[in-house]
Amino acid sequence: MVANGPALRLLPRLDDDNRFFWTSGEDGKLRFLRCRSCENLIHPPAPRCPYCLAEYLVPEVVSGHAIVESFTVNHQQWIPGSDPYIVGLVSMVEQSDIRLTTNLVDIEPEDVHIGMEVEVVFEHNDDVYLPLFGRLRSQA
Amino acid sequence: VTTFGQEPLERRAIISGLGQSAVGRRLGRSDLDLTVEACMRAIDDAGLRREDIDGLSTYPGMGAGTPGFAGPSTPEVQDALRLRLNWHDGGGEGAGQMRAVISACLAVAAGLAKHVLVYRTVTESTAQGDGGRPGIGGGGGGGGGVPRFSGFLQWSLPFGAVSAVNWLALVAQRRMDEFDLTREQLGQIAVNARRNAGLNPLAIYRDPMTLDDYLAQRMISTPLCLFDCDAPCDGSTVVVVSHRDFAPDAPHGACYVNAVGTALRGRASWDQYEDLTSMAARDASASMWERTDLRPSDVDVAQLYDGFSILTMVWLEALGFCGRGESGSFVEGGGNIALDGLLPLNTAGGQLSGGRLHGFGLIHEACLQLRAEGGERQVYRSGGRTPEVAAVANGGGPIAGSLLLTRQPG
Numbered sequence: 001m002v003a004n005g006p007a008l009r010l011l012p013r014l015d016d017d018n019r020f021f022w023t024s025g026e027d028g029k030l031r032f033l034r035c036r037s038c039e040n041l042i043h044p045p046a047p048r049c050p051y052c053l054a055e056y057l058v059p060e061v062v063s064g065h066a067i068v069e070s071f072t073v074n075h076q077q078w079i080p081g082s083d084p085y086i087v088g089l090v091s092m093v094e095q096s097d098i099r100l101t102t103n104l105v106d107i108e109p110e111d112v113h114i115g116m117e118v119e120v121v122f123e124h125n126d127d128v129y130l131p132l133f134g135r136l137r138s139q140a
Numbered sequence: 141v142t143t144f145g146q147e148p149l150e151r152r153a154i155i156s157g158l159g160q161s162a163v164g165r166r167l168g169r170s171d172l173d174l175t176v177e178a179c180m181r182a183i184d185d186a187g188l189r190r191e192d193i194d195g196l197s198t199y200p201g202m203g204a205g206t207p208g209f210a211g212p213s214t215p216e217v218q219d220a221l222r223l224r225l226n227w228h229d230g231g232g233e234g235a236g237q238m239r240a241v242i243s244a245c246l247a248v249a250a251g252l253a254k255h256v257l258v259y260r261t262v263t264e265s266t267a268q269g270d271g272g273r274p275g276i277g278g279g280g281g282g283g284g285g286v287p288r289f290s291g292f293l294q295w296s297l298p299f300g301a302v303s304a305v306n307w308l309a310l311v312a313q314r315r316m317d318e319f320d321l322t323r324e325q326l327g328q329i330a331v332n333a334r335r336n337a338g339l340n341p342l343a344i345y346r347d348p349m350t351l352d353d354y355l356a357q358r359m360i361s362t363p364l365c366l367f368d369c370d371a372p373c374d375g376s377t378v379v380v381v382s383h384r385d386f387a388p389d390a391p392h393g394a395c396y397v398n399a400v401g402t403a404l405r406g407r408a409s410w411d412q413y414e415d416l417t418s419m420a421a422r423d424a425s426a427s428m429w430e431r432t433d434l435r436p437s438d439v440d441v442a443q444l445y446d447g448f449s450i451l452t453m454v455w456l457e458a459l460g461f462c463g464r465g466e467s468g469s470f471v472e473g474g475g476n477i478a479l480d481g482l483l484p485l486n487t488a489g490g491q492l493s494g495g496r497l498h499g500f501g502l503i504h505e506a507c508l509q510l511r512a513e514g515g516e517r518q519v520y521r522s523g524g525r526t527p528e529v530a531a532v533a534n535g536g537g538p539i540a541g542s543l544l545l546t547r548q549p550g
Contacts, residue, residue, distance in 0.1 A: 006300030013288035043412070044295060070317070070416060072309035073362040078275035078302045087301045087361070089310045089411055101296045101310075101411045109362070114317040130298050 007081035025122030025129025064120035066090035153245035154394035157186025163375035174376040182378035195253030200232030208267025235402040236535030237499030244381035260500035261376035275302030309361035319465035327354035329449035337489025339517035373495035401428030401542035420540035421458035436460040440527035443502035451536035499534035506530035
């Protein structure tokens with residue numbers, strides 16, 4: 001059995017640019033900024049759309065479904081007391097160049113493969129909701 | 141072509157001298173002490189006096205990164221040697237660690253300085269002491285409030301991806317899936333480095349290592365094991381960058397700068413770069429070849445960054461020594477990258493066995509090979525000639541720089 005993450009979560013410092021993202025999971029939904037001009041999703045949050053340079057960006061709910069682009073099982077004790085855990089790199093099904101580094105949870109490494117579809121599940125830590133990814137709930 | 145109709149100005153620069161301090165594990169000496177030692181040796185090697193030095197450059201300096209990483213700042217070194225500088229520069233942003241060399245080349249080309257000491261100093265082994273290699277952010281714990289993180293680290297640290305080995309393990313796993321790269325192939329980078337380190341009396345790890353030894357090593361972050369990670373050490377490496385007009389007076393001859401690779405065209409991010417299997421190495425390499433008529437097949441010896449073995453695989457493809465996705469089969473069995481192979485690679489043991497001198501050990505070795513001062517590990521090409529063209533790469537991931545050096549003027 002691998003763990004769902006390190007023994008201690010190092011958390012982001014919330015600010016006006018990233019707060020919407022890191023607190024989005026409060027209602028169980030994942031959000032990214034969407035450009036109202038060119039319609040692209042944007043990550044990480046930026047003051048203008050990096051695609052078309054328009055200024056009007058709004059957080060928008062996405063499906064929370066993603067594709068595993070790569071993964072690794074960390075064994076090194078960077079954070080004392082940690083059991084092995086899976087770091088995943090996933091891309092959003094809505095837009096493949098929007099990626100998140102995350103943990104793949106409630107799944108064993110031998111059941112993970114690049115290209116598999118996963119779904120977001122949030123882990124609440126202090127004022128942060130970390131987006132983690134696991135098996136599709138419809139298949140769980 | 142990115143030279144905009146001009147001669148590439150870096151071609152006005154040469155590496156006229158080399159210096160290295162003691163290199164080892166836990167030397168217990170200060171970064172400034174090691175740097176001054178290496179500077180004195182480099183000045184002497186170039187046939188210069190302290191008074192001739194009018195430029196100073198480093199990567200990164202001034203307290204950057206984890207303990208033992210940054211090396212002394214340029215003001216400290218300037219004061220320790222009481223240099224009278226016309227130009228000085230330091231910092232951690234740019235085309236990999238060799239940004240410090242590249243900016244020195246441009247400074248001598250612009251007439252801002254005649255002779256620049258360029259140094260990179262690490263004391264990571266002493267800083268780590270008996271503890272393990274730290275993750276970025278330290279790992280927290282111990283009460284008293286765990287710090288929070290902004291900037292790019294916020295996107296990886298919460299998930300325990302706290303080291304470049306985690307970020308590059310994602311690259312390695314992706315290459316295994318996309319290109320059928322195997323651990324047996326990846327291990328050739330480490331085995332080759334150790335074989336060459338055995339011929340380098342100054343290397344950190346010199347005991348023979350087999351592919352089976354590699355395969356039996358403990359995992360750090362799958363598929364990367366301990367032997368895929370470089371060996372933290374203490375040491376300072378210095379190159380003297382001079383104007384090419386000085387070449388006839390350099391006692392060991394000049395290593396001519398033919399072209400530099402500095403581009404960053406994709407997203408400068410560990411996890412957002414569009415092609416996970418290449419990243420910034422692709423851009424730096426492309427821009428370097430745009431600045432020269434030399435081709436990959438002209439390269440006699442390659443010193444390609446091996447902070448992690450997977451980066452060397454990425455560089456082999458990015459620099460065009462083999463096709464995209466073909467680095468695994470290129471290194472298979474180790475013959476192509478051996479001292480007598482098609483492309484002798486990391487001939488002093490690289491960072492995996494020679495020690496993590498953070499890019500500059502590779503630059504140093506490229507110059508030694510061009511100067512035919514490689515000792516037992518000297519490369520001889522067909523017909524018995526010594527190398528004429530050397531390629532060097534630093535970094536990988538979202539930061540990368542490359543350098544093409546020649547024994548003859550370009």
